[in-house]
Amino acid sequence: MKVRHVFDIHIIVFLQNEKHTILTYQGEYRNLMALLNDKFYIDDFGECKGIGRCGTCHIHILNNIDVASNKANASNENATLGKMNCVQWNSRLACQIMIDKSLDGVQIEFETI
Template identity: 30%
Template sequence: MAKITYRHPRGTVTVVDVPAPNTVMRGAKLNDIDGIEAQCGGSAQCGTCHVYVDEDCGVVLPEMHEVEDDVLYGTASPRRANSRLSCQLPVSDALDGLVVDLPQAQS
């Protein structure tokens, strides 16, 4: 299980425990966190689960796959160096303490 912090653009912060084998996206959906639409259900096709990873949280993320990299170029909010698709971040103990910022828009 990992404690994940979702920071909303309007300043709200939501911290939840997300059990494996979920993804960061699924953790948001299971906990009714606004800001992650996940229109494709987690298949890395729509980009509506885009998040900005807080690089100061100290969590090492899995390597980005080519499909995720391609999808991030078409997201509604601008891609940044710390952009990831939350559907491509599998939850494990290694993600404990992860902090993600939700973008202004997903679609």
């Protein structure tokens, strides 16, 4: 019997002045970086493959959804963001955000394209 997944996580992405809505579920992708790379495939995005060292998956969280506690490896993310010039209060590395229900309704934009 095939397992049916409920796409109950809605992620809104702003990319090049366009709004995109992505539907996913917990466990479909290992992290937000993998989802974004699969849906948009942006050159040089996620170069370190998700260990939080390169900063190429830098995003901004645009709304008040609390993803601060959703971290895979806080020390790598903090160290990497600390070396970058364009960090804002809402900066995160997409590779350090796990896909779970806390992301439902989150709005993000890419730092650079």
